[in-house]
Amino acid sequence: MAIFGSSFTYNGKSSDDFGVIICASEQPESIPMGLTREILKGEITSRRPVSNWYNTKYSDVLTFEVTITKPENRAFSREEVRDINAWLTGPRTPTLLFFEDEAFDPINYYGVFTDVTNVYGSGILMLTYTFTADSPYGWSNEREFAYNNLENCLLAVNDKNVSVNNKNVEVTIQNAELFEVNNDTDEIGDFTYPLIAIYSYAGTQITIDNYSEISTNDLLSHSLTLTIPNAIDYTNPLYIDSKNHKIYYYSNTKKKNIPVQLSDLGFTSDNLTNLDNGSLELYWVRLVPGVNKFKITGGCSIKMTFRCPRKVGAY
Known part of the structure; x- marks a missing residue:
């Protein structure tokens, strides 16, 4: 124990x-x-x-x-x-x-x-x-699921455990059409909110659809579309912190996280107005218990990192 x-x-x-x-x-x-x-x-x-x-x-x-x-x-x-x-x-x-x-x-x-x-x-x-x-x-060990659809930057396909910063991280890498993320949480009635890192190039439009969360024909309620801002390149990812509702990138010159405005991510003035009045919802990517299947559109590599609740007390 x-x-x-x-x-x-x-x-x-x-x-x-x-x-x-x-x-x-x-x-x-x-x-x-x-x-x-x-x-x-x-x-x-x-x-x-x-x-x-x-x-x-x-x-x-x-x-x-x-x-x-x-x-x-x-x-x-x-x-x-x-x-x-x-x-x-x-x-x-x-x-x-x-x-x-x-x-x-x-x-x-x-x-x-x-x-x-x-x-x-x-x-x-x-x-x-x-x-x-x-x-x-x-909590479980940190889980990292990586996906890539850039032909010139294909990731090695393997399932393994690696040690990163003295923490055990369970890594799964995929190049398949659908990005599968297994959320074996013990909180079977709640969502899990991952930290997402998107590696891409400025001006690329990225769409993340969680097919496993679709209960109606309204795909927009389970979809996030954004445009990679100019401050991002393939070596400097855009981070989406779904749990804390933050979008940012790390500045190597300033040595700190820099928040990114929705207007810098391709959201129009009409989008922002509709978000303010509640007629449009911003989808923060989340995981349902079990296997989640994502459709990723746009050239990018994506990493989702999270921990799963473990209801065993101090045992």
Whole structure:
């Protein structure tokens, strides 16, 4: 299970770097799951004996404890306690935590350590840290699906796992007519919003149609069409952050992300007016649970990156 893995990595550093091992001071009675939900419903009255159910929400985020000790039950020195506390309590915003646990599929968590206690004998023998995630569950390894229809830039076709920036990224590359993206999320009633990188040339019109989301003949409600702006070339992609509703590119000279206006993406003044008054919707590309089939029109290479929810708590 995750909290009893061989080691863990947080904020880019491994517990192995500090010479500690994961342990438990006592056998846990249960493993935190973090899936308690509340029902959002209307009132019950004499004329309405059955309440209206609107939705559900998670009651809180996932929290669990991680206990570490030194080999052979040796006590921690004061300097070691300082170094470990500085490492684990340093981040103030959600930071990636994952455990090395070969017996199970990898689970990743984002959060901060919010408390620390200890077991004292002939010195501090164990340190127990409370981890508070930013969500009620963990996440899969990062998934990257790549597609290309540029004849002069065909991608190598293979399925493999690679290591990028110390993160395991599961990569699938396709050159087929339809771009297939597998979203094996545990949130089977919700969409997943990927980060999309489009590699193309200025002036190229790109259309992304999600055929798997079409429930009517209205293709426009599941289609995004844009024109690559002049600031973009094949080595500098246009990013679409569907989750946070952002479109931008990275400036190598300014060393930061530069927002792109819809008017720079080929949207006419009529389009912008209709977006403002609600008669036209901007489709932010999203993934339904299961296999998504996209039709990509226009010369480009596309990468979709995302993580899938994993409802296993700290197991």
